[in-house]
Amino acid sequence: MSGAPRTGPGFRVWAVPGIGEVVPGDDLAKLIAAAEPGLADGDVVLVTSKVVSKAEGRIVAADDREAAVDGETVRVVARRGTLRIVENRQGLVMAAAGVDASNTPAGTVLLLPVDPDSSARTIRDGLRDALGVRVGVVVTDTSGRPWRSGLTDIAIGAAGVRVLDDLRGGTDTHGNPLNVTVVATADELAAAGDLVKGKTAGLPVAVVRGLPHALHLDTPDGTEEPGARALVRAARDDMFRLGTSEAVREAVTGRRTVRSFTEQPVDPGAVRRAVAAAVTAPAPHHTTPWRFVLLESADARLRLLDAMRDAWIADLRRDGKSEESIAKRVRRGDVLRHAPYLAVPCLVTEGAHHYGHARRDAAEREMFVVAMGAGVQNFLVALAGERLGSAWVSSTMFCRDVVREVLELPAEWDPMGAVAIGHPAVEPAERPARPVDAFVRVR
Known part of the structure; x- marks a missing residue:
């Protein structure tokens, strides 16, 4: 007041x-x-x-000041060597959680x-x-x-x-x-x-x-x-809640697949900043195999999604699925339809080497596909850093010709799924802990 x-x-x-x-x-x-x-x-x-x-x-006995800092720390904000900036139990962000070893007898520290x-x-x-x-x-x-x-x-x-x-x-x-x-x-x-x-x-x-x-x-x-x-x-x-390395780690580990969005509009500038991050991914032969089609208008999104849905329904009917089964599948696939913004990442293999050998040519394409995955991962992480939720779904890969036609894309552009983007309607659930050793083999 x-x-x-x-x-x-x-x-x-x-x-x-x-x-x-x-x-x-x-x-x-x-x-x-x-x-x-x-x-x-x-x-x-x-x-x-x-x-x-x-x-x-x-005043507490503490032969090791760092142990006292550990006990008062709620969250590490940034770490540079032995220096830690942390949030302490009082909610304050400061060096060493405010634990002080000065003006107190040797072997003791002062807590706030x-x-x-x-x-x-x-x-x-x-x-x-x-x-x-x-x-x-x-x-x-x-x-x-x-x-x-x-x-x-x-x-x-x-x-x-x-x-x-x-x-x-x-x-x-x-x-x-x-x-x-x-x-x-x-x-x-x-x-x-x-x-x-x-x-x-x-x-x-x-x-x-x-x-x-x-x-x-x-x-x-x-x-x-x-x-x-x-x-x-x-x-x-708090726009500066984390240190640089901690912010990168938080964006990576904190990213979630979001399938429910609010109606709040998405800032196109935020998506373009995410694209700028995407195109820093590694790629073979110094190429730039990433292209992103950004569907910012509701009309463009609906035209694409309607055409994809019609193609999917036709495929399911050819597979002999019942109308009830088809309706359920279509409902489950509506995550793209409810998103206020869509991006379609596309792979372009321009610059790929051609060996005239099936195994080597297949490996060459795989390198480009891996680069595409790295680019999309950068894209998703950058969106999370912009406080936007996203879901990468594979829909466009099953009807690439339809997508190219509706979006008027060159024949050499390969749609590699679609990314639904928006502001999360609910807080994502905590990610279950995954022990690193389960994914590591040391030789």
């Missing part, structure tokens, strides 16, 4: 000396109240997560607070009880940031603070509408506090005064304002 104006005469920020060494069981609110009796209504107290972790007993927002509320309520002041509290931790070098403090817990200041719907000084501006106020406060706390000065607490827009002390129904957890971007909105 939008707060008070963000402009003003200025603000003060200062570190609080005299906190001393924090040990498990300490009451941080009482320590802060004893060290900073000058706290006033509307101040924001910034507390380094290290002392919160110590007070809450989040279990619930930093709850920790912030406890400190806020304790300060109110001890000093009678109504303040905001931010629990901070040091973190790196995508695209930027260097570290800064961010908010991992908050209470009584407007963690996000939503300015959308307002205007700038020139009257232009603000359509996407949501300010991470709690992170700005954390960074301001870090300027005076420092990393090695032994000053784990700071106070900010003079920023009324940053406070959110009351809600109409008495419920808590969302804490710093609101700063964590939801997976569906």
